[in-house]
Amino acid sequence: EIVMTQSPATLSVSPGERATLSCRASQSVSSNLAWYQQKPGQAPRLLISGASTRATGIPARFSGSGSGTEFTLTISSLQSEDFAVYSCQQYDDWPHTFGGGTKVEIK
């Protein structure tokens, strides 16, 4: 199966600063990669699909990039509501594996 590795595990950022999250696949997944946001006690929410396409209603401060094995989620200016756990998922091959997640916390 394709192993998805996210880094860092925890990212401490001040409000207003930029956050850069990484996701690496053990083999190419083309652009078949999604990013999800999850807050405590809530279900995940789709942010990005196709590596770079924002989902409906997602603010422009969220952007995704990459293809193949290396992907990045960037939050350009962190707002208070953005502190959460972010997970990447590949849907190029079965099983559709997730990364372990990156927790973005307030610095």
Added chain:
Amino acid sequence: EVQLVESGGGLVQFGGSLRLSCAASGFTFSSYAMTWVRQAPGKGLEWVSGIGESGSGNTHYADSVRGRFTISRDNSKSTLYLQMNSLRAEDTAVYYCAKKGDYYWYMDVWGKGTTVTVSS
């Protein structure tokens, strides 16, 4: 409003069985593939199983559940199911159902989840 509501979770003994349901509304259920994802306490998301629009012959499983779990759907009832047999402690998790996106297998709508606890 597009909505997914899971049910059927609970406390079950090691080796027991449980059937989860996911009731869909607000969209044409029969036109979308569906997925189950779980999250163990304090852990990340784990993809569990997926099923195509028509169901039969188009099912997929994580290695950790293959042979023990069965995904199915009843399009006439707009309901997704997960039959879980031979349950283990490591199956303890919140189980989410999710709807496939319009074109690819990302998940654009999620339910709130149902909790399964396997006791030894």
